[in-house]
């Protein structure tokens with residue numbers, strides 16, 4: 001018996017040693033950048049944390065001091081880069097720092113099954129093929145702003161109803177409402193489908209929430225190799241993501257069938273939905289390629305704007321003086337809020353509106369950390385001092401780089417829209433310059449920069465115009481001011497108090 005126990009103990013020691021050696025021991029190279037201890041990535045498992053605190057406590061200083069660190073994430077060691085000039089170098093050399101998404105990094109995972117090989121994660125000829133279909137659909141100049149404005153109207157009604165139900169001064173949870181709104185805009189304006197996402201209990205919202213619950217389970221996000229085992233919860237996750245993809249495709253086909261009652265005709269010339277279907281029908285894309293790209297366009301097209309809306313409303317609620325100035329800017333156009341929300345020319349020439357949105361994207365980039373490139377051969381990064389072996393995963397912490405004090409000065413952590421400039425010409429110039437120097441990387445950069453930037457900014461302008469034009473927005477005093485514990489970094493379960501401006505002015509009048 002004693003012998004058996006001793007053998008078991010020995011086995012356990014060997015397993016622990018192997019796990020440590022294979023997964024947890026940092027690689028030798030690069031030698032001259034610090035290592036963030038592996039257990040930092042595991043803190044959210046054991047403690048209910050605010051990830052911005054974890055960042056400041058364990059990562060910020062070494063990352064900024066050395067420009068890059070060795071960082072344990074998704075059960076492997078990576079290089080996490082902070083220094084803008086290093087990141088600009090990575091963006092420039094697509095073939096050396098190859099995109100290598102989940103389908104290559106963790107091919108057996110539920111996440112890889114969900115998004116497959118798509119425009120964001122692919123490389124080389126495959127990416128060029130995807131891009132030839134998707135780029136014109138996302139960079140058209142005629143997005144239907146009236147649809148976005150009409151959805152923004154519905155959002156205001158939902159907010160008003162929620163505030164009435166909760167009672168004056170009570171906090172309204174905004175995340176689900178903004179998710180519904182963002183899904184409506186993405187499906188109707190980007191993809192020309194309709195899920196009726198702004199109606200209560202629309203099936204797409206339930207399915208979307210179910211997918212997010214499965215995908216963002218911390219244990220599987222951190223240890224995706226566990227997805228190889230047939231745990232019942234992971235089998236369920238696979239069914240859910242499969243269903244989600246099928247629902248998306250079904251809706252796309254139906255809305256592009258002129259004889260269907262759910263047809264979204266007339267379709268815009270160059271609409272992304274039509275272009276994707278044509279690519280499939282012409283044989284340029286097979287079934288999987290259609291599903292992978294449709295799913296990623298849907299996810300990127302509504303998730304990122306949604307997070308940007310949450311963070312922008314949080315910042316405006318926290319900085320009421322800025323909100324008042326912004327409202328003044330909207331009023332000074334002489335247009336009603338409804339007319340203004342549909343007038344893209346006037347909207348895009350409002351300096352404070354533009355700089356508030358950019359400043360929110362700088363402080364709270366929806367994709368705060370991204371590690372999806374892999375070196376195709378040995379290289380030297382930066383001034384040549386960082387030796388990066390072939391096959392190393394490398395990425396950046398956008399939250400950190402966008403707040404770099406060398407680039408943005410001592411107030412880098414503060415919400416200060418004026419740093420972008422006083423008029424739209426200088427703001428746009430600053431925006432282009434900061435992107436080219438990789439000092440503002442919320443939309444990534446180089447040839448792989450976000451293709452949805454134009455639509456995202458248009459939508460943000462309309463949304464902020466409508467919400468700030470209709471309500472004063474404040475933080476619920478009982479809401480605990482904390483950021484999410486892991487994954488995308490944004491105010492957790494944000495609750496806001498909305499006061500109808502019209503009612504307020506009637507009362508005062």
Ligand code: HEM
Pocket residue numbers: 119120121131134138190297298300301302304305308365366367370372441442443444447448449450451452453455456
């Ligand atoms: C505030 C909103 C948005 C932000 C902050 C954002 C950010 C980003 C980032 C960081 C990337 C690089 C991703 C990676 O390498 O893994 C990216 C790529 C991309 N985004 Fe966005 N995005 C936003 C909105 C959108 C929208 C509305 C769409 C529309 C479908 C979209 C479509 C894309 C596409 C197609 C790419 C791939 C570009 C390529 O590799 O060629 N994005 N975006």
